Amino acid sequence: MEAADVLWTQLTAGSAVPTVCAAFTSFPADARAGYVVLAGRVVTTGRTGGDRWSVPAVEVGRAAAELAVIEMDRQDLVRIGPFSSPKRELGEGVLLRWRERVTRYVQASGSSGQDARDRCGRLSHLAGIDWRLMLVERASGGGARTWWLPRSLVRLLDAAEHAERQWLHAAQNRTIAAEPPSPIRQARAADDRERNAGPTAALRPYNGELKDHVYSVLSRKPGIARKVAEWACAVCETAPAAVLDHCHEHGYVRAPVCQSCNTQERPDHLYSNDIRVAGHYKRLFDTHPADWLRHWHRCSGCRARTTLPLPHLAAWTAYTACRALRPTHPAPRGRKPCGSLRVSWTGSHNAPRSCLFAVVVDLCPSGEHRVVARVPYREAAERFGTWLAEIAPDIAAAAGPDRLDGLPAQFRPVIADTNSGGLELF
Incomplete structure (x- = not known):
């Protein structure tokens, strides 16, 4: 690990993002956890004997190469805290909820973060990055302090947290798969199946009873939560429904769905x-596209305009229409798609002439690529309409073309569903 510290310091010496000199041996990095987060990459570690651990040097080099292409504008800042939120445990991950970690460190130090330390007194870092050198403190008129970081650094830390979450999820699945089912676990599973057999069998299939209902009106009706729980999920048709999935652009209810399906379609x-x-966009646009298209077009607004909500249309544009434009690089087994694909947009669906999608390749190892395509909203909607007619002609026939009848004359506000565990944002 000490040699890896030296290698990381040498490889990132010219980076615009400041790094620490002990990325592998200082808090919160812990080789015994099986991984260390560097920049936007999770680097695995392994035991070499006794209490000694090693890390592949090539992985350190790849993380350093991804970091080298990051450009830093110190004037373009994003507020990272503090935010009012319920107190909760941060978990065992290195970066999980990194904003809360930074806030707690700074609050504990009583300064702008230059002396932020953990309980053992060691300097803390995030993904091998010395965030303390980039932290900006501002004071509002009421005397409250806020903390800010450059936008490019925030994006990098978000990418690192996302990569760590995926790695932990995959590691958990591998552990569960490796454990043989015990007799006690099998008995509990049988009991659960017997206990759930009655209620599941009694669930009513959803047959469009809530079609054309506006969520902001329906969600206020008393007893709606109990009524939703009586339906089977309109997507998987097996689990009991838990929430009313709805379109945040047009305000219409799509259908009652279970928490799992509601999470799967989340951008x-x-x-x-x-x-x-x-x-997960492979499942939405490749493996089971007709099922999801049918569900999304339960919204009267999306069905009338023959399109998708803006976030879903942006994801479709990047994943399907612009997939062939994504660069590749040589790999041990042929060629590998470059970096991480991302799509952003300016403007709104309410002003389609000014709305523009930008498809970007992030974290390219060689720093060759940035924006690979810019697609106007109208062009993306036309491409989607053509694709929809090919993939699901029955759904396309039931929609548009570009009808406006039945759409609300004014924007309908979406009321937050406070019982959906934060999913109301999506």
Whole structure:
């Protein structure tokens, strides 16, 4: 680990992002956890004997190469805290909820973060980055302090947290798969199946009873939560429904769905107008597109305009229409898609002439690529309409073309669903 510290320092000496000299041996890095987060990459570690641990030097080099292409504008700042939120445990991950970690460190130090230390007194860092050198403190008129970091650094830390979350999820699945089912676990599973057999069998299939209902009106009706729980999920048709999925652009209810399906269709937001094109879009646009298209077009507004909500249309544009434009690089087994694909947009669906999608390749190892395509909203909507007619002609026939009848004359506010565990934002 000491040699890896030296290698990381040498490889990142010319980076615009300041790094620490003990990325592997200082808090919160812990080789015994099986991984260390560097820049936007998770680097695995392994035991070499006794209490000694090693890390592949090539992985350190790749993380340093990704960091080298990051450009830093110290004037373009994003507020990272403090925010009013319920107190909760930060978990065992290195970066999970990194904003809360930074806020707690700074509050504990009583300064602008230059002396932020953990309980053992060691300097803390995030993904091998010395965030303390980039932290900006501002005081409002009431005397309250806020903390800010450069936008490019915030994006990098968000990417690192996302990568760590995926790695931990995959590691958990590998552990569960490796454990043989015990007799006690099998008995509990049988009991659960027997206990759930009655209620699941009694669930009513959803047959469009809530079609054309506006969510802001329906969500206020007494007893609606109990009524929703009586339906089976309109997507998977097996689990009991838990929430009313609805379109945030037009305000119409789509259908009652279970928490799992409601999470699966959630756009992978980095910011309100910025989406990472993650792996789950393969299921939405490749494996089961007709099921999801049918569900999304339960919204009267999307069905009339023959399109998708703006975040979903942006993701579709990047994943499907612009996939062939994504650069590749040589790899041991052929060629590998470059970096991480992301799409952002300016403007709104309410002003389609000014709305523009930008498809970007982030974290390119060689720093060759940035924006690979800029697609106007109208062009993206036309491409989607053509694709929809090919993939799901029955859904396309039931929609548009570009009808306005039945759409609300004024914007309908979406009321937050406080019982959905934060999913109301999506």
